[in-house]
Amino acid sequence: MTPAPVAIALDTDDLAVAARWTGQVGPHVSTLKVGLGLYLRYGPEAVARVRAAGAERVFLDLKLHDIPATVGAAAAAVAGLAPHYLTVHASGGTDMIKAAVAAAPETKITAVTVLTSLGEGDLADIGLAGPALDAARRLAALAVGAGARALVCSPREVAAIRAEVGPGVELITPGVRPPGAAGDDQTRVASPREALAAGADLLVVGRPVTRAADPAAAAAELAASLRGTG
Numbered sequence: 504m505t506p507a508p509v510a511i512a513l514d515t516d517d518l519a520v521a522a523r524w525t526g527q528v529g530p531h532v533s534t535l536k537v538g539l540g541l542y543l544r545y546g547p548e549a550v551a552r553v554r555a556a557g558a559e560r561v562f563l564d565l566k567l568h569d570i571p572a573t574v575g576a577a578a579a580a581v582a583g584l585a586p587h588y589l590t591v592h593a594s595g596g597t598d599m600i601k602a603a604v605a606a607a608p609e610t611k612i613t614a615v616t617v618l619t620s621l622g623e624g625d626l627a628d629i630g631l632a633g634p635a636l637d638a639a640r641r642l643a644a645l646a647v648g649a650g651a652r653a654l655v656c657s658p659r660e661v662a663a664i665r666a667e668v669g670p671g672v673e674l675i676t677p678g679v680r681p682p683g684a685a686g687d688d689q690t691r692v693a694s695p696r697e698a699l700a701a702g703a704d705l706l707v708v709g710r711p712v713t714r715a716a717d718p719a720a721a722a723a724e725l726a727a728s729l730r731g732t733g
């Protein structure tokens with residue numbers, strides 16, 4: 504059976520746990536995501552171990568954000584790990600994104616528009632007052648213009664962003680919560696089926712699966728629900 508278009512976020516500070524989760528959920532999903540905590544603690548070994556545990560596609564979610572030269576150097580430093588996706592913040596600007604694209608041409612440089620944890624009040628606090636969608640669309644257009652081949656956005660914004668950037672750009676949505684699941688620190692959320700129906704290409708799901716009593720069963724249930732059989 505084709506794995507579901509889901510990236511499971513391996514958010515743990517223990518590499519053995521990340522490898523165990525990979526073995527449990529890997530057969531059900533297309534992608535495994537290594538985030539900042541795991542990467543900062545273990546470095547390239549985190550990617551190697553997750554791959555050895557069965558991940559075919561690795562999403563390296565480092566959310567780089569610095570001056571172009573620094574981000575270019577950082578992207579070059581991880582390009583040899585051959586992640587399928589590498590994230591940068593779109594708000595780093597055109598030259599920063601171009602530097603990442605040039606440094607890691609085989610990797611999909613993936614620009615994060617507006618973090619799914621941020622609500623309207625947070626956006627006002629950081630000087631982005633107005634609907635999150637406005638900022639997300641603006642940043643999406645900028646990132647694609649700079650060469651990003653994938654975008655991270657809220658599932659609530661995915662349809663409008665698709666209209667903004669057209670086909671051919673992969674839209675990736677965290678902030679996904681199965682019905683009844685805790686929202687945790689996420690704000691702009693939707694259910695897995697809503698995200699897919701809105702046009703997301705890949706859903707990022709972490710805690711609802713990794714904190715389940717049986718992560719393998721939770722991943723299987725999520726995958727089945729996306730096939731319409733759950």
Ligand SMILES: O=c1ccn([C@@H]2O[C@H](COP(=O)(O)O)[C@@H](O)[C@H]2O)c(=O)[nH]1
Nearest residue numbers: 512538617618619677678707708709710
């Ligand atoms: O806007 C963003 C960008 C990235 N993330 C990452 O996705 C996962 C979500 O995990 P959950 O446990 O399902 O909330 C996490 O690794 C974030 O760093 C995001 O949530 N929002």
